[in-house]
Amino acid sequence: MPANLPPDYHAAESAFRAATTPQAKLQALEHMLAVMPHHKGTDHLRAELRARIAKVGQELSRQHAGSHADVYAVHREGAGQVALVGLPNSGKSSLLQALTGASARTGEYTFTTQLPQPAMMRFEDIQVQLVDLPPVSPGASPAWLRGLVPGVDLLLLLVDLDTDPTADLESVRSELAALHVIPCAAGRATGDEQTVETRPALVVGTKLDLPAADDGAELLRLELGDRLPLLLTSAQSGAGLDALRQRIVEALDVVRVYAKPPGRPPDLNRPFVLPRGATVEDLADAVHHEVRQKLQYAVRWPTGAAPLRVAHDYELRDHDIIELHAG
Numbered sequence: 001m002p003a004n005l006p007p008d009y010h011a012a013e014s015a016f017r018a019a020t021t022p023q024a025k026l027q028a029l030e031h032m033l034a035v036m037p038h039h040k041g042t043d044h045l046r047a048e049l050r051a052r053i054a055k056v057g058q059e060l061s062r063q064h065a066g067s068h069a070d071v072y073a074v075h076r077e078g079a080g081q082v083a084l085v086g087l088p089n090s091g092k093s094s095l096l097q098a099l100t101g102a103s104a105r106t107g108e109y110t111f112t113t114q115l116p117q118p119a120m121m122r123f124e125d126i127q128v129q130l131v132d133l134p135p136v137s138p139g140a141s142p143a144w145l146r147g148l149v150p151g152v153d154l155l156l157l158l159v160d161l162d163t164d165p166t167a168d169l170e171s172v173r174s175e176l177a178a179l180h181v182i183p184c185a186a187g188r189a190t191g192d193e194q195t196v197e198t199r200p201a202l203v204v205g206t207k208l209d210l211p212a213a214d215d216g217a218e219l220l221r222l223e224l225g226d227r228l229p230l231l232l233t234s235a236q237s238g239a240g241l242d243a244l245r246q247r248i249v250e251a252l253d254v255v256r257v258y259a260k261p262p263g264r265p266p267d268l269n270r271p272f273v274l275p276r277g278a279t280v281e282d283l284a285d286a287v288h289h290e291v292r293q294k295l296q297y298a299v300r301w302p303t304g305a306a307p308l309r310v311a312h313d314y315e316l317r318d319h320d321i322i323e324l325h326a327g
Contacts, residue, residue: 033088206233231244255276257272280324
């Protein structure tokens with residue numbers, strides 16, 4: 001079957017041949033992959049491009065290997081830290097921009113994400129830190145990811161619904177396994193300090209607006225069963241983004257608590273975000289270490305009901321209003 005490649009592909013191929021740096025070569029290769037039609041006639045060429053991307057990516061990784069480790073560290077902010085993991089052209093940067101509004105390099109420049117790019121996603125009255133990572137690719141995933149990925153609170157595994165999503169998902173899982181990380185459903189994550197780290201994860205199907213996306217989504221559903229949650233999205237149309245924001249926060253398994261100073265109303269715009277299972281003492285510690293040390297008692301203010309005195313070990317609920325009294 002003929003490939004029937006468009007003019008944009010041939011222009012990118014010329015740019016690749018003229019490129020003199022690994023960075024420029026990757027940009028051209030990624031553009032070629034992005035504009036290539038999806039049909040059986042391009043399967044072999046697509047595989048060849050991925051192999052070339054991996055080879056050039058290895059070269060870039062070696063260039064970055066001598067960089068200082070702090071360049072790759074991301075200071076945690078917000079209600080949790082969520083990493084976007086996917087193959088080249090999986091739509092990570094576009095999704096980050098759609099969820100957060102932060103500017104990000106997209107399109108043919110996907111592979112230029114060589115450093116972690118954090119941005120804040122708002123959900124109701126809290127914010128979550130999303131981190132766009134360089135694409136993973138067999139033989140070319142940056143080694144420094146091993147120091148970042150196992151420590152995040154949640155993984156978003158991005159797969160392009162318009163290509164071969166089950167094969168892409170398997171590639172992402174293999175690359176995570178090489179980093180000693182195994183994705184699992186939220187609530188099932190446990191750590192094995194000797195071998196691997198299991199991290200809660202959501203599978204995110206991207207490019208839902210493209211022609212073959214429905215078929216790709218059905219293949220993913222059959223592949224995943226109930227092992228990992230699947231969210232379908234389009235950064236272009238906005239489909240599924242609100243549902244994804246909510247599922248991210250649910251998967252982080254946190255509660256929002258509003259501290260009420262005695263004699264004054266609570267600030268309902270700035271909750272303290274704590275892990276589910278946190279207690280009044282944990283809230284007092286979050287306010288200030290001295291508040292926990294001097295805590296005498298606490299009062300819960302239920303909506304539409306009389307205030308109730310609660311114990312220091314009272315387990316906080318989402319949207320609780322708590323008044324702390326310290327001596």
